[in-house]
Amino acid sequence: MRSRAGWTSSRTTRHLIFPPVDQALGPMLEVDGLRTSFRTPRGVVRAVDGVSLGLDRGRTLGIVGETGSGKTMLARSIMGLLPAGGRDRLGVERSGTVRFAGHDLTGLPPAQLRQVWGTQIAMVFQDPMTALNPVVRVGRQITESLRLRMGMGRSDAKETALALLSSVGIADPGRHLRSYPHELSGGMRQRVMIAIAIACGPRLLLADEPTTGLDVTIQAQILDLLADLQRERSMAMVLVTHDLGVVAGRADETAVMYAGRIVEQAATAELFAHPLMPYSQALLAAIPRLADAAGTRPKPIPGRPPDLASLAPGCRFAPRCPYARERCREADPPLVEAGSGHRFACWYPLSLEDADTPASDLGDSQGEA
Amino acid sequence: MEGSQPAGTPNQPVGTPTGIRNQPAGTGTEGGNGKEILRVEHLVVEYGPRRRRVHAVSDVSFLMAEGETLGLVGESGSGKSTTGRAIAHVQPPTSGHVYFDGIDLGGLSTGRLRRARTQIQMVFQDPISSLNPRRRVRDIVAEPLAIWNTGTAAQRAQRAAAMLEAVGIDPVTVGQRRPQQLSGGQCQRVSIARALMLEPRLLVCDEPVSALDVSVQAQILNLLADLKEQHGFTMLFIAHDLAVVKSISDRVAVMYLGKLCELAPADTLYDAPLHPYTAALISSVPSPDPERGPRTPLAGRTAGMAGTGPVAAALANEVPSPLHPPSGCRFRTRCAYAATLCAREEPPMRQLAPDHFVACHFPLAH
Known part of the structure; x- marks a missing residue:
C-alpha cells in the first residue's frame, strides 16, 4: 500500500487527509481484470467477468446493457459495495484491481474504504425510495457525511446542506431539509440522492440508473444537473443505464456490456455511428426512435441473454448473433482495439466485414501492444 | 387480474355451444359497419374524500375508430392509466360516459356490463404481478373461457395452447410452468394471450412494455402489431415513452394533469405539435x-x-x-x-x- 499517511485520518477532526488527487498523474479510475462472482446453488455466477477500463478526470463513461448484463454489479464492484452472502448466495468473490487516482482500492480494509466513500468516490443509487432512510429527515441524511467526513459543526453542515439542496434545484430548501423522503416526489428524492452523493465533493461519481423511473421532463433536468455539477467540480462520472438515449447525449465514451463483459467501447458518437460488435448494432436497432416515421417497427434481438451460471464456450452473443460462424461458437473473442480507442470483442466485426478480414489478425497485432 | 377476467361465477355461456367466438355485447348492436367503436364523453374520475379529492381525470372526451391504435401519453400522474381503467370500467367513472359500440357502459346492469367487458380487455404494466403466481400458465390463459363456460375443458385447453403458440410461448414446456418461472417478457406474452382469449374488440394496454428491456420491448411491440393485424382489434396503447408510442400508434393523445391537451395523427403530432x-x-x-x-x-x-x-x-x-x-x-x-x-x-x-x-x-x- 502506498503512502500510508495519506489514508490516515486525523483523530480530532475525523477529516480525511487524502493525497492531493488533482496532482496525481494518470487516469482518475483504472479498472483492470475486475471479476465479481457469486457462488450459488446453481453454480458460480460470474456477474462481472474480467472488465478493464479507464476514466480521466472530468470525463463521463456511459455503461449500457440489458438487465443482468452486470452493469450495476460493475459499478458496485468498483465502489467496493458488494452484497454479503445471503440466503441463496453462498459467497461473493472479487478479484482484479481498481485503482483510483493511482491508489489500489481493492486491498483496503473496510475502515479505510469508508473514508474514500463519499469524499472521493460517491454513488447515486437507482431507487431513491429504498436508498434513502425513510425515518430520517432529509437534512440529517445530507449532513451526516459532512459532519462525519468533513468534520463540520452542526451549523456549518446545515448551511452546506441548504446550499446543496439549492444547487440541485430544490425550491425552498429550508423546508425540505425537515421533510421525510416520503413527502417528496420521485424527482425530488433523486435530487436529494444526488445532493448526498456530491456533499463531500467526490472526484468520481458512480450514477447507477439515476433517472430510471422518472418522467422524461424530470430526467432531462436531472441529467442537466449532473452535467453542470460535473463541469463545476471537474468530477469524473460513470453513468450506468439501460437507456441508449441517455448516454447518447451525456457520455464522452460508451461501453456496451453483455453477460458480464464489455463487448464494445468507443467514443459515444463513434459507437453509435459505427458499431463493430453485432450486439451493439442489434441494441441500437431495437429502440424505437422519435426520428422514425410513425408505425416503424423496432427490430427485436432474438433469444435471451445466456445463463451466467452455465456459459457455453465461444462468444457469449453467438447464439443470438445473425453473423455467428463456427469460430464464434468455439473460441471467446478477446477485447481488442481498432485504433482511436475503439475496443470490441468480436471475431467478425461489422464494418470490417466487407474487407473479409478476420478481426483476429488486427486484434493480435494491436491487442498485445 | 381485474379487467382481463370478469370476477365472480359464470352464469351464461357466451357464444355458440361448440365454439368459441363471442357475440357482440349486450343489446343487439352489430359491430363492423359503424366506424366508431369507442366514444368517451366528459369522463371524470376522482378519488378520495371531499377534502382531499384527487382529480385524476377531468372532463376527457375522444373517439376511437374500429381497428385503429390510439396512443395515450403523459407524465406520471397525468391520468392516462386511470383513463384506460375507466374505459374498461375497472375503475367506474365518477361522471361522464363511455360508449362502447354505441352502448353506454355506465348504464348497464352488472351482468350486462360483465358480458360487455369480454369485448374490452386489458394488458397491465407489471407482467409478473398481473398473473396469479399459483396457477400454471396454460390454466391462466384458459381461465377466461372457463369463466364463461365456453366449450369443453379439452376444447378450452386446445384453444389456450393455440393462443400461447400465437404469442410465441411453447404450450407444452412453458405452459405448465408458473409465472415466477418465466422472464418478464414471457409473462407479458402470457398476459397478452390471456387478454385475447375472449377475442376482444378493444385491447387496453397500460404501459405494456415499460418494465421490459429494449430487446424484449421490441419483441412485444412487434407481437402486438402482428396480433392486431391477425385479429383486427382496436387498441388503446398507454405509455410514457414517446418513441414507443410513436412506433405503434395511428393517432396519439397527450394528457396533462387529467386533461387532454392534444390529439392528432402520430406523424403530425411529433412533427408539428x-x-x-x-x-x-x-x-x-x-x-x-x-x-x-x-x-x-x-x-x-x-x-x-x-x-x-x-x-x-x-x-x-x-x-x-x-x-x-x-x-x-x-x-x-x-x-x-x-x-x-x-x-x-x-x-x-x-x-x-x-x-x-x-x-x-x-x-x-x-
Missing part, C-alpha cells in the same frame, strides 16, 4: 442519435444554455398537485407562453387542422 406541453415533452426525450439536431437538451447545453430554450426551460417547475390543479389551463404554471387569459379561462379543445385537436389559447405556430 401545437400544444407547448407536447413540444416540451418531445424535446425532453433524449435522442439515441448523438449527432442529431438541436431537439435534444444536450445540443442546447453545448451552445451554452441550460435546457432547450424557453419551452423545456419552463418545465423546470414541478408538476402541480392533482389535489389542487391550477385554474384555467392546467399547464400554465410550467408554460413559457402563459398569459393572464390562461389563468382565467380553461382553453377548450379545438380542431385547428384536419384531425388535429388542441386545447390551448395560444397554440404554437408552424
Whole structure:
C-alpha cells in the first residue's frame, strides 16, 4: 500500500487527509481484470467477468446493457459495495484491481474504504425510495457525511446542506431539509440522492440508473444537473443505464456490456455511428426512435441473454448473433482495439466485414501492444 | 387480474355451444359497419374524500375508430392509466360516459356490463404481478373461457395452447410452468394471450412494455402489431415513452394533469405539435442519435444554455398537485407562453387542422 499517511485520518477532526488527487498523474479510475462472482446453488455466477477500463478526470463513461448484463454489479464492484452472502448466495468473490487516482482500492480494509466513500468516490443509487432512510429527515441524511467526513459543526453542515439542496434545484430548501423522503416526489428524492452523493465533493461519481423511473421532463433536468455539477467540480462520472438515449447525449465514451463483459467501447458518437460488435448494432436497432416515421417497427434481438451460471464456450452473443460462424461458437473473442480507442470483442466485426478480414489478425497485432 | 377476467361465477355461456367466438355485447348492436367503436364523453374520475379529492381525470372526451391504435401519453400522474381503467370500467367513472359500440357502459346492469367487458380487455404494466403466481400458465390463459363456460375443458385447453403458440410461448414446456418461472417478457406474452382469449374488440394496454428491456420491448411491440393485424382489434396503447408510442400508434393523445391537451395523427403530432406541453415533452426525450439536431437538451447545453430554450426551460417547475390543479389551463404554471387569459379561462379543445385537436389559447405556430 502506498503512502500510508495519506489514508490516515486525523483523530480530532475525523477529516480525511487524502493525497492531493488533482496532482496525481494518470487516469482518475483504472479498472483492470475486475471479476465479481457469486457462488450459488446453481453454480458460480460470474456477474462481472474480467472488465478493464479507464476514466480521466472530468470525463463521463456511459455503461449500457440489458438487465443482468452486470452493469450495476460493475459499478458496485468498483465502489467496493458488494452484497454479503445471503440466503441463496453462498459467497461473493472479487478479484482484479481498481485503482483510483493511482491508489489500489481493492486491498483496503473496510475502515479505510469508508473514508474514500463519499469524499472521493460517491454513488447515486437507482431507487431513491429504498436508498434513502425513510425515518430520517432529509437534512440529517445530507449532513451526516459532512459532519462525519468533513468534520463540520452542526451549523456549518446545515448551511452546506441548504446550499446543496439549492444547487440541485430544490425550491425552498429550508423546508425540505425537515421533510421525510416520503413527502417528496420521485424527482425530488433523486435530487436529494444526488445532493448526498456530491456533499463531500467526490472526484468520481458512480450514477447507477439515476433517472430510471422518472418522467422524461424530470430526467432531462436531472441529467442537466449532473452535467453542470460535473463541469463545476471537474468530477469524473460513470453513468450506468439501460437507456441508449441517455448516454447518447451525456457520455464522452460508451461501453456496451453483455453477460458480464464489455463487448464494445468507443467514443459515444463513434459507437453509435459505427458499431463493430453485432450486439451493439442489434441494441441500437431495437429502440424505437422519435426520428422514425410513425408505425416503424423496432427490430427485436432474438433469444435471451445466456445463463451466467452455465456459459457455453465461444462468444457469449453467438447464439443470438445473425453473423455467428463456427469460430464464434468455439473460441471467446478477446477485447481488442481498432485504433482511436475503439475496443470490441468480436471475431467478425461489422464494418470490417466487407474487407473479409478476420478481426483476429488486427486484434493480435494491436491487442498485445 | 381485474379487467382481463370478469370476477365472480359464470352464469351464461357466451357464444355458440361448440365454439368459441363471442357475440357482440349486450343489446343487439352489430359491430363492423359503424366506424366508431369507442366514444368517451366528459369522463371524470376522482378519488378520495371531499377534502382531499384527487382529480385524476377531468372532463376527457375522444373517439376511437374500429381497428385503429390510439396512443395515450403523459407524465406520471397525468391520468392516462386511470383513463384506460375507466374505459374498461375497472375503475367506474365518477361522471361522464363511455360508449362502447354505441352502448353506454355506465348504464348497464352488472351482468350486462360483465358480458360487455369480454369485448374490452386489458394488458397491465407489471407482467409478473398481473398473473396469479399459483396457477400454471396454460390454466391462466384458459381461465377466461372457463369463466364463461365456453366449450369443453379439452376444447378450452386446445384453444389456450393455440393462443400461447400465437404469442410465441411453447404450450407444452412453458405452459405448465408458473409465472415466477418465466422472464418478464414471457409473462407479458402470457398476459397478452390471456387478454385475447375472449377475442376482444378493444385491447387496453397500460404501459405494456415499460418494465421490459429494449430487446424484449421490441419483441412485444412487434407481437402486438402482428396480433392486431391477425385479429383486427382496436387498441388503446398507454405509455410514457414517446418513441414507443410513436412506433405503434395511428393517432396519439397527450394528457396533462387529467386533461387532454392534444390529439392528432402520430406523424403530425411529433412533427408539428401545437400544444407547448407536447413540444416540451418531445424535446425532453433524449435522442439515441448523438449527432442529431438541436431537439435534444444536450445540443442546447453545448451552445451554452441550460435546457432547450424557453419551452423545456419552463418545465423546470414541478408538476402541480392533482389535489389542487391550477385554474384555467392546467399547464400554465410550467408554460413559457402563459398569459393572464390562461389563468382565467380553461382553453377548450379545438380542431385547428384536419384531425388535429388542441386545447390551448395560444397554440404554437408552424
